[in-house]
Amino acid sequence: MISYRIANRIESRIESLAPKRSSFWKVGKQREWLQSIPMLDVVEAALGGSLRERDLRQFDVDCAIKIRNLETKLDSVVCTIKDRKELEKHVPMPSEIVVEYDKAASLWSLHEQIKQIELAVEEAAQSSSRRSKWQFMGARDAGAKEELRQVYGVSERTESDGAANLIQKLRAINYALGELGQWCAYKVAQSFLTALQNDERANYQLDVKFQESYLSEVVTLLQCQLSEGAVSENNSKNATADNDATQGASDLDEIEEGELPGSHVWILYCVCGFLKYETGATSTFRNGASSSKEVFLVIHDCRAATVTKYSVAIYGLLHVDVIIGAAVADGKVTPKVQSLIKILLKYQHTEDFRAIIFVERVVAALVLPKVFAELPSLSFVKSASLIGHNNSQEMRTSQMQDTIGKFRDGRVTLLVATSVAEEGLDIRQCNVVIRFDLAKTVLAYIQSRGRARKPGSDYILMVERGNLSHEAFLRNARNSEETLRKEAVERTDLSHLKGTSRLISVDTTPGTxxxxxxxxxxxxxxxxxxxxxxxxxxxxxxxxxxxxxxxxxxxxxxxxxxxxxxxxxxxxxxxxxxxxxxxxxxxxxxxxxxxxxxxxxxxxxxxxxxxxxDQNDEGDPLPGTARHREFYPEGVANILQFAIWSTLVLHPWETGVRVWTFFATGFRSSLLLFGFTTTGFCIETLDRAHRELKKYHKSQFRNCYYIATCESKRHLELEFGVIGHSAIAETYLDSLWA
DNA sequence: TCAAAGTTATCCCGAAGAGA
DNA sequence: TCTCTTCGGGATAACTTTGA
Missing domain, CATH: 3.30.160.20 (Double Stranded RNA Binding Domain)
Structure with missing residues (x-):
């Protein structure tokens, strides 16, 4: 919090200084400093204990040096207030809770099988790279293939084109398998496959077909493994039907409070949407979704047991623990996911619950809401994913805003987000932040904590039991924050380091x-x-x-x-x-x-x-300056004023309308404007032809300023009028058309 | 051991397309 | 024709892997 405040202070200082600086300065990375916040080495963890006092003093000095260097770089001053409690009166501080989970057992066999598929994909892609295109659609000669290309309006893609994409997907599945468990990996694979099947290109593009065939294999692989312990919606019904407990299940709705029928040894199972465990001689399977109350109990040998609301509350967590614990043992979900579910269950009675879960990978952000949606015990949660764009599973900006809007007004109560939500998301109702994956930097640690804005919020850090790097990170993050705060208040005397290489100075490092x-x-x-x-x-x-x-x-x-x-x-x-x-x-x-x-x-x-x-002796703005830009309302550079004209004729196409095309390219103080005629561009409409032609010439000629493709002199004049060259164009065109 | 390359994520901005 | 949206490329950052 303190360093976050410092950051704000520095940023506002930068903003106040910015207008006085050159345009170069304004681009400086204002956030850069936070990325370089000093942290204790992971060595500390390796040593198995806390650092010695001498080392800590050294760390403080390092911190002081970094802050001082930062101030020098930014020409700023780092400061904070002395009394932290004073700050907390105005800025709510979430209480930090560390939750430990056990390391997941590795599913070597499945990992290996997926890796084998990955290798097979690579091999298949290599052997297919020379194969003819469009063949799978029955095109046997060049004409037929070209026809198909025209019909679909896209270039053909081969198996090798899809291989890279598929390998990425397989790696994501493998990641989910290791980090989230088999069931989640199955969900991931299934969603990839569904997306491909919904892709209309699947009808004619080889790369989509190629991916589809391998992904089906992966889905089958994971699905088969799941069938022993997992109950999908369909087979849960079967299981219920097969079991003489159908009656019992229906009874159960009536016996949430009261006495259990005494004719059987009842073992009531928590069915968290996907699990069924047969451990009793006589068992009742009940899909939790059938109950409005979502009560989960494990009651052993309870011939005369009395079920009360109290026991429901007490055993609720135990139940989930036992059942998911069994799933953990099978590798269906990892202990980490189990812990996460338990954490969420603790908030089921929290009023106006609003939480953000931070994960490292997109695939986790996408699959976890699906997991929650299938857990009846988490029906109080309305979850959604929040990821950035420019990745294979990108989320559009409008979708992101929509999701954030829903979170803000309560239609979504749980966001599973990548680091995209670490900064800038200001939702005052948010009262729980869970770091499912630990932050990578101190900045991320502080920023994500800042998302819990409501007084009395919780900031939960999930740490793997016995994982030294996790422990070290936490210790380092806290130490860094405290050291920063102390340094900002007390300021270490570094006068003895003046002139040494440790303290940077703008004057002493010429050349850099x-x-x-x-x-x-x-x-x-x-x-x-x-x-x-x-x-x-x-x-x-x-x-x-x-x-x-x-x-x-x-x-x-x-x-x-x-x-x-x-x-x-x-x-x-x-x-x-x-x-x-x-x-x-x-x-x-x-x-x-x-x-x-x-x-x-x-x-x-x-x-x-x-x-x-910014201006020459005549008072005109110079190229490359802001004033120069303003000087030309159309945004055309001064260097375009002089022109050398030239013409050339390109591709004498056989048929079609005649089109005049011009393009301009500039060199320092001159302009070259080329014009040429093109015939035969008969692609649907002339507009389309113009666009295609422009695209072609843009790709052909570097430094191309402007392209006009017109079917008449009048059109061309208008085009040049747009860029303020009508006079030049008129003179030139007259000679050309003559 | 260190530098380069690769992988994962992000943001920014221009090009292209869609729709009013 | 203009405006808005979407797409894709290029950039950064942190971390891991690879190779000299």
Whole structure:
């Protein structure tokens, strides 16, 4: 909490400083500092005890140094309030609870079988890579295949195209098997398979068929193993029918409170949606979903037992414990999942329960809500997944917002989220945060705790019993936080380290850090690559420009056999400089970062340093400056003012309408505008033809500014009018059309 | 032992497509 | 034609694996 406050303080300080700084400065990673919060080494755990006092003092000093260096880098001051209780009056602090679970028994056989399937996929993909496309659809010659390609409007994909995707899925299943248990892995495999079967491409794309066949195998593998202990909706009914306890089950609804019928030895089973265990001579199987109360009991030899609401409450957890415990023994679910279920059950009577479970992997976030949905004992929970996008199971932004909205208004009471929810999710009703997978960094540890916003909240950390790295992480996170707080209050005297390499100084490290004298803004190697990208994005442009730097790496074999790298930086053509060669460095990353200094030098050389040189002597803004961008309302660079005209004729197509296409490309102070005629583009509509043609030329010509594809002179004039070149275009077009 | 490469996740932004 | 949404590529971060 303290360091989170510090972070906020620093961020607001940065924000207050930002307007005074150059555009380069604004991109600096403001969050970077938190990632580098010092932590005690895992060595501590390996030593089997706490660090000695001398080591702790050393750690405090390290912490002080890091904070001081951070302040230097950000030109900021770290501070906090002395009395923590004072802070807690205003900012609710959840109570931290550590829950231990046992290590899962490894299901070697299943893991191995899935790995074998993975190998088989790789082999099949390799052998299929040369196979003809579209063959499986009966296309035997090139014409037939082309016809199919036209019909479906997509290029054909082969088995090898699907292999990489499938291997990822198999690894996710294997992960679920190890971390969550067999039943969850089965659920994962099943959802992958269902998604493929619902994919309309399955009708004609080989890669989908390929994946489907292997996934079916995995589903069968996991499903077969489950049949001994698992009860699906269908076979639970069968089990009930097979058992003479059907009557007993119906009776049970009536006997939640009162005396059990005495004619049998009753063993009532918790059926958490998927489990059935036969341990008694006479048994009753009851699917918990049939009861409105979801009571779960294990009562042994209870001929005369009296069931009361009290015993229901007492035995509720015991019941789940026993039954899921049996499932744990079978590997159906892992002890970790068992513990999670038990944790959730403790909140079943909590008013306005709202919880977030943080998991590391997307697959866990997706499968756990499915598990909860099938547990009658967790029917008080309405769960949903929250994951980011740009992964194989991505969630769209609108879906994410929808889920968060539901969580906020209570339609969803439990979110199972990846780290996407660690920051920025502000839901005041959230009263429980569970770290199913421990955070990876102290930042994540603090941030996820901050999601529990309600007074009296719980922050539950699930730790594997006997896992040294888990224990060490917890200790380190707490120590780091406390050390930070103390350091922010007391401030260690580091004057004796002044001038040494441990305390960084913007002045003492020339060559790695650049400082803008007028503002004091500092740029380091760490932020170099990001800054170059940002700089490019700020260059004046029109909507057709691709403003992206390109880093071309070169490998150098040095005398002595060592390998070093240099980087050639290619900037967009509307930058004041286009190509820069960086020095030879020991690593690719360093070579990439080192280009930064050349950018700085070129930047200075072009007179573009700081805000004072945003304009030339005539008062016009210079290229690459914010003012320059504003100066051109259409976003067209100054360098486009001069033009060299040229024409060329491309592909004399056989039939179709004649289309005029132009594209413009600029080099520093000149513009090349090419025009050519194209006939034969008869793809549905002319609009479509234009788009296709534009796409083609964009891919063919680098640094292409603008493409216009038109069927008449008038259209072309309009196109050029859009980018403010109507006068130039008119002159040119007159000569062309003449 | 260390650096590179790979894997897992994230965010950001431009391109492309859909719909009003 | 414009606006909004979706998709995909490129970036970062932390960690693990691999190889010299």
């Amino acid at each position: 850090v650049y400082q803008v004298e007028s503002t004091g803004a500092v740029v380091s190697l760490n932020s170099a690559v990001g800054l170059i990208h940002f700089y490019c994005s700020q260059l004046p442009s029109d909507r057709y420009s691709i403003l992206r730097p390109e880093f071309i790496m070169e490998r150098h074999e040095m005398p002595g056999g060592s390998i070093e790298y240099s980087c050639r930086l290619q900037l967009p053509c509307n930058a004041p400089f286009e190509k820069l060669e960086g020095p030879v460095c020991s690593s690719m990353r360093l070579a990439q970062q080192a280009c930064w200094h050349h950018v700085i030098n070129a930047y200075k050389g072009s007179g573009e340093e700081g805000e004072k040189v």
